[in-house]
Amino acid sequence: MQIIIYGLILGLVITTFRWLRRRRNAPRFQALAERYGGTYAPKAQARAERFAGVEWATEPRSPDVHDYLCGNYQGHPFYCFGWEYSTRGAMGDGESGGVRVVRSVYTVQLPCYVGHFSVRKHSSARRMFGQNDVQVGHPEFDEQFTVNGHEPLAAQQVLRGSLVEFLLNDSRSKDYPLWFLGDRLLCSFTDRFSPPDVEPALEFMAQVIGTLDRTETPAESRSVLEEDVVPLSG
Template sequence: METVVGILPKVFLFAFVVGMFALVIRAFVRSGKEDKRIRQGWADLSRVAAEHDWAYEQRARGRATEYCGVGPMPGSGSNPSAWHYITGEFRGRSFKCYEYRYSNPLSGSSGVGESKKLTIESIFLVSAPSSGPFLQIGRPSKLDAVLGRRPRMLLGVPEFDENFRIVTDSEDFAHGILSDPLQAFLLSDSRAQKSPLRMRDDELFTWYTGTLSPQGVEERLDYLCDVLDRIPAQLWATT
């Protein structure tokens, strides 16, 4: 008859195996729920677009090409598709949004024939009153210098310079855009902590890693319009 000392390791091993199975099952359940949520969001996009009289294409081949070099987009591409491509008008401004998809070469496959993990970036742009020089406002990172990124511009406002990194082709333009109302807005609004801004020609961009959903579209378009509302109107007349 086995002693207690002999039985305990078997009990612990059994409990460990049962626990691992439970973790795997929970992971599959969570993954299934997340997949269902994402697919429901995609399905809702066409309905919401129709309700707002926006144009919607599930896949617009080559339409992402013109935005190469912006945010997470590659510097160049061979007719990249814009997935769930939506265009229309929001708060009196024309807009576009879409998903850009690519396979991350650093992720995924552990064996021959296995596919790499798909990365999805959601990109939003709203028309500005006029064109302006290149300007990007985002969060500073310790990797900026390591990755050889362009030198940042300091606004001269300690709290803002600590929380944001400005890169621009025109410091005068950046000072004009970042007036006191916009500075205060970016420092106080939680969306600014996770939504970088990029000015290119007459369009203002933001983006995030993840899929499009009706809620995400409205939130980011609202954010871009809130930013544009706080830029002095006279600035556009001088660009």
């Protein structure tokens, strides 16, 4: 009985803490939405199938997300949100429990279609085991970064020149793993989504886009950002 009581008390404390945090952050997110000429929704629904192959897309259904913010940053349409999910038991496989994961997700529209692949600066431990699917032909970059994807030629075409030099020399590369998903650039990392973190992440992504060697002109009516997340009413 005592264990049940302690569990209820702990649950109440956690719920209250989350409510207070959300109440504090909501006006700050709203201020960012006004600043970026966009909108803010406390809750929204993401289409997980839009992110097929991404390691954090663990649920087959369309999951609920928190603090959905969209707008335009330095001429780049974007959205971002917080996501909490369980690493086990999320696919109806009968497992219970699991580890609860908190993530921040940022997506920015790219100027053109670039293919599907991921870029992550890896640790020295991972460096020992040869994690790369793709070698881009730059020895220093291939040694320090992990590039995975089903379109190696696309990755090799994009990861060159000023973009490679930027990723090698910018210390933020280790904090912001990137996924190039067609005509979107996605950054997702394990951390609670909060207003002070929005602009630093968007600034890094805008600089990544600014260093791209644009070999293709922007396509008309190709923007798909509005199809990824649907704000929920109420």
